[in-house]
Amino acid sequence: MSNINITTITFGTTIEPREIQCFRGAIVQSMGTDSDVLLHNHTDEGLRFSYPMVQYKVNRKKPQIVAIGDVAQRIKSFLNQNPLELTIGDHKQHFEVEEIQEKPYSPSFSEEPKLYSIRNYIALTSKNHTEYHSILALTDRIQFVEHVLVGNILSFLKGIGYHSDEKIYLAITSIDGTPIVRYKGIRFEAFDLHFVCNINLPDNIGLGKSSSVGFGKISKVNHIADSPWKDKNDSRK
Numbered sequence: 235m236s237n238i239n240i241t242t243i244t245f246g247t248t249i250e251p252r253e254i255q256c257f258r259g260a261i262v263q264s265m266g267t268d269s270d271v272l273l274h275n276h277t278d279e280g281l282r283f284s285y286p287m288v289q290y291k292v293n294r295k296k297p298q299i300v301a302i303g304d305v306a307q308r309i310k311s312f313l314n315q316n317p318l319e320l321t322i323g324d325h326k327q328h329f330e331v332e333e334i335q336e337k338p339y340s341p342s343f344s345e346e347p348k349l350y351s352i353r354n355y356i357a358l359t360s361k362n363h364t365e366y367h368s369i370l371a372l373t374d375r376i377q378f379v380e381h382v383l384v385g386n387i388l389s390f391l392k393g394i395g396y397h398s399d400e401k402i403y404l405a406i407t408s409i410d411g412t413p414i415v416r417y418k419g420i421r422f423e424a425f426d427l428h429f430v431c432n433i434n435l436p437d438n439i440g441l442g443k444s445s446s447v448g449f450g451k452i453s454k455v456n457h458i459a460d461s462p463w464k465d466k467n468d469s470r471k
Contacts, residue, residue, distance in 0.1 A: 237338035238394050240436050241306035243313070246332035248295040253322050254448050255418075257297050258290040260320035265312055285393025286446035289439065296332070300438055302394060310334065339436045341391060343400045347430040348454065349407070354415050355425045355450040356443035357382045363423075376406050383429065386441040386450070404431040417444045428455065 249257060288309070289300040301309055318329040357379050358366050369375045384404050391397070411426040422443070435452060442450035 237340045238303050239306060239336050240339050240439070241301045241310070242333075242335045242337075242438060243299040243301070243306075243309065243331060244293070244333045244335075245297045245318075245329045247297070247327050247329045249292060249297050249322055249327075250295065251292045251448065254290050254292050254297065256322045257320065258447060260322060261290070261299070264316070264318065264320060285389045286440070287393060289446050289448070291438070291440075291448040291451060297329070298438075300440075302439070306336070337436065339394075341394075341396050341398070341433055343398070343433050345432070347403075347405075347432055348434055349428060349430050349456055350435060350452050350454055351426075351428050352383075352441060352450055352452045353426050354413060354448070355383075355427065355441065356415065356417075356422045357386075357425055358423055359443055376409070379425065379427075380404050380406055380429070383441065384431075387431070387433070387435070390435075390439065390441060400433075402431060402433055404429055415449065417447070417449070424449065 287302045287305055291298045291300060299309060313331055319326055320329055321327075362378075362382065366375060366378055369378060383406075384402050387402060387404070407428045407430055409425060409427045413424050413426065415422050415424045435454070437452070437454050439452060440446070440448065440450045441452060444450075
């Protein structure tokens with residue numbers, strides 16, 4: 235596939251991480267009821283059950299919009315033409331764009347594994363929470379999360395229109411914490427972890443549940459010389 239642009243729009247005004255849902259709602263409201271469905275992932279029939287192409291995050295207390303593909307141009311055009319006064323909680327704030335970064339991305343596989351961190355990753359949903367906690371062995375629990383993570387990566391690739399018969403190999407290298415996070419008043423068990431896989435992934439995108447509002451943010455760490463799946467049989471397929 236040809237490159238797809240991943241655009242990160244950073245604002246100079248600061249907010250708290252817990253206010254990111256309010257920020258998203260205020261952005262969508264300011265763009266009007268006819269705004270692109272990709273901005274909020276809702277249709278007349280309910281939720282749009284596809285990978286979120288627009289994601290809202292907080293980085294060092296500065297709100298960001300991460301837009302994947304052509305939707306970024308519509309957001310930039312709106313911001314260029316309209317002063318942004320948003321009501322966050324009970325107070326109104328002026329939001330000015332501080333920086334716009336555009337990075338081309340094209341998926342590629344490599345023999346050399348790539349190391350990533352992922353934070354506040356909600357891998358467990360109402361469908362798989364019970365199954366995960368019924369597993370006794372820690373190694374089996376890790377393999378369970380690895381399987382979910384591969385599925386989330388495939389969802390991202392499908393969302394950008396990419397398909398390959400190449401197999402994704404993935405291994406969790408460390409679990410750094412299991413924080414409890416809240417979304418819409420509901421508590422979720424999340425994971426802070428590091429993993430390696432054989433496909434390049436772009437920085438700052440989200441994976442897993444509620445990735446549209448900052449959960450499951452990934453960051454590329456570095457490259458590792460030795461592949462953890464090299465010379466293995468197909469038992470992990």
